[in-house]
Amino acid sequence: MDTVITTSENKPHVICAPLPAQSHIKAMLKLAEYLHHKGVQITFVNTDHTHKRLLKSGGPHCLDGSSSFRFETIPDGIPHTSEDDDGSALLMHYVETTFLTPFLDLVTNLPNPPTCIISDGFMSVFTIEAAQKLGIPIMLYWTFSACGFMGIYQIKSLIDKGLVPLKDKSFLTDEFLEGIIDWIPGMEGIRIKDLNTILQTTDPDDLILRICIEATQNSHNVSYNIFHTFNALEPSIVNALSSMFSQIYTVGPMQLLLDQVPKYEKQTEMSNFSSYSLWKEEPGCFNWLQSKEPKSVIYVNFGSFTVMSLEDLIEFGWGLANSNHYFLWIIRSNLLVGESAILPPEFEEHTKKRGFIASWCSQEKVLNHPSIGGFLTHCGWGSTIESLSAGVPMICWPYLWDQTTNCRYIWKEWEVGLEMGKNVKREEVTKLVQELMGEKGNKLRDKAMEWKEKALAAAGPNGSSSLSVNNLIEEIITLSRN
Template identity: 30%
Template sequence: MGIPHVLVIPYPTQGHVIPMMKLSQCLVKQGCKITFVNTEYNHRQLMNASAMKDGTGNQICFVSVSDGLESLEDRKQPEKVMEAIMQVMPEKVEELIDQVNEYNKDKISCVLADYNAGWALEIAEKKGIKRAAFRPNAATLMVLVFNIQKLIDDGIIDEDGTPTKRQMIKLSPNMPAMNTADFMWTCTGSINLQKIIFKNTMRNTKATKLTNWLLCNSAYDLEPAAFTMAPEILPIGPLFVGNPPGDSAGNFWPEDLTCLKWLDQQQPQSVIYVAFGSSTFLDQTQFHELAFGLELCNKPFIWVVRPGITYAVDDAYPKGFRHRVSGRGKIVDWAPQLKILDHPSVACFISHCGWNSTMEALSCGIPLLCWPYIVDQFHNESYICDMWKVGLRLNKDERVIITPEEIKNKVEKLVGNGKYKASALAFKEMIMRSIKEGGSSYNNFNTFIEWLKS
């Protein structure tokens, strides 16, 4: 056949678009043609980001479709966003496929869809197009959803996914324990949203049976028990490692590159890096306590304060905080995270434990302090602290607040004990082996490329 033309459909959130973009770049390097689909809103953000202005995306055709959401307020409501993705986007993507195939000599030969966009696989199956699904986070999440019926049969959850009681379970003796309250559909804080996510999860799981490939941004040695339980899942990651450290394609916000010059002026392994991804929200009390904690640590820090991380409309910081830490604190809206983590001045990472951030930290040998917020982040925390031993939990007090003293104590324990750094460096070496020629992720990816070109 000719050049493979792959239609890439990420789930339309920052944490899913970035790894899909990385995978698309890897496919382009192997001679594939990529049409990358975003919602109109995300497309505008992507095009406005600096990475899209410097030629990063020249070999990828970016297109957009409507998700039916017209106001910013609607986009702040997860229920409306998910319903729009399920009800509006499928029709628009099907129309796009027909248009591309009518006017392009290289017709779409494969649909590569995010696991959470199972409807795209249904469309591809209907049109007789090759199909592959990609899970941008841990294989453990797929093992969990593959076992939903067993959880129902065992009386752990009911038919709509609600836990019958709060308890710790293990899907396998060699996997970390899971709290039923932290399942990705139960930790939302909204019964209605829980039901929507659970229904969508069931549909997506059914749709994976239509795929020719089920790929995952992980490595065998990171989750061996999960891959043993579900051998159909093939790890091809972590994808970040195979790209240049400065490659930031896929970001919705411009990165503040002044962080890097500031880091050059700091002592080796002295800086605390703090970032909570694209969707974490902190109320005003917790935001202030975090600020006081960084001040109490008395160490240099970079703190990524994304617009919208708190509801404050004016100055969200404690009075006088920015002045008091001005000599050792760098606060930015968005940062070149992989470059920061790869910098010798960074000592540790206070993180929400999103899978992308976790993989980037491990790939750079950086230990973590865990501050999970939602979805898979609690499961990732269990790997970080209990299985891999590369980090520590930040525990909440009786007010359900992480205090300044807790932050200071855990930073000192993490940075002061060399075993966490040593363990993180060992995982960095393991990850490098997996993506190098002859490694498991390398081999899986090459086999997938051969199938695309066949």
């Protein structure tokens, strides 16, 4: 039975604390929006910096929310040099050292006492202590795949077995990276190169390595862990996680759950809320897509964090141009390392009829456009689950973190993609685009559509994710009565 809280008396009140990074904020916002639709009061806590960026990209009223969905901010303390400055090590240092006190002050002074905190898993380095000091329960939301979580969770075991950190970079050989790890629950046949790239560090004191260990081990210090996946996608790992933790909830894909909410209800509840993005979206690409044949365009986007050299950018560009397929390419303002993304004039002349370049877009809307036939992606989890939800096959060029794990599952386990080499060569880009978009890609397209149907089923009435998020709401209601 669908759980909806209809009485205003003793309404549960959840504090949502996302990691201040694009994909994490987006996933947390969608969960918060869904809980709010079901009758839960929400206080969504951004940092000052990300709040300003959301307002800049979405407009001055995009975060107005409602009386029962409030946006609050805490100072992040990070000395940003530009709006696009997102250094991960710096960010995690400040999360660990400066977020606790302002967060406690904020929550203590809220007009309604909170029922619980839903914290991004990586924010647990301070939110668990905050919850203890406030005397309220806490849930951890892992906004990525179950395989991505399991890969990070195993870092401690890999250290205990002497595989991490590497003694030096000379260990980064094909022989070493192709080595099979055969003892990770639910991840049979996984190679070292498929696991999180942080494992390739040589620094035993690496800040990100230490925080990854602390955050994932914190999953045992809470009673509730939430994962942005669905059971049919990762059954063996979901089963393994179920045996590791007392309560897990699989709530993906969040957008498909939100799609179940009638539009008029969304408009009534959250009339002004409209921004999931830290970058301003350009709508012009949709007019261009509208003029293209079904499944004739490859969409290219490397996410919010990837950076590359101008040389790599040009190789990608000529690879796309030489494929003779239409392409929509998102080139962020900070995609290149220390320089502007200026493509050669001859490239622009060569591709002006075939390509459309934008700085950012509404990705889910693009992926669901009938003209899109494939996705060249960095394999971030947000992009991956959105592509699966839209039934779009992928070319995988993982950059860092869990993207290498997602890549492995995309091409090997889910059979919806092609793996690309780390070193960008225009010939390989051309070959893979032609393969994905041509007749050879039909099998991948068919498989992608199968996953779309399974994702829709999970989010539909009595689907695994619908039931799981319903159980989550029931638990929140129970906590509010204690």
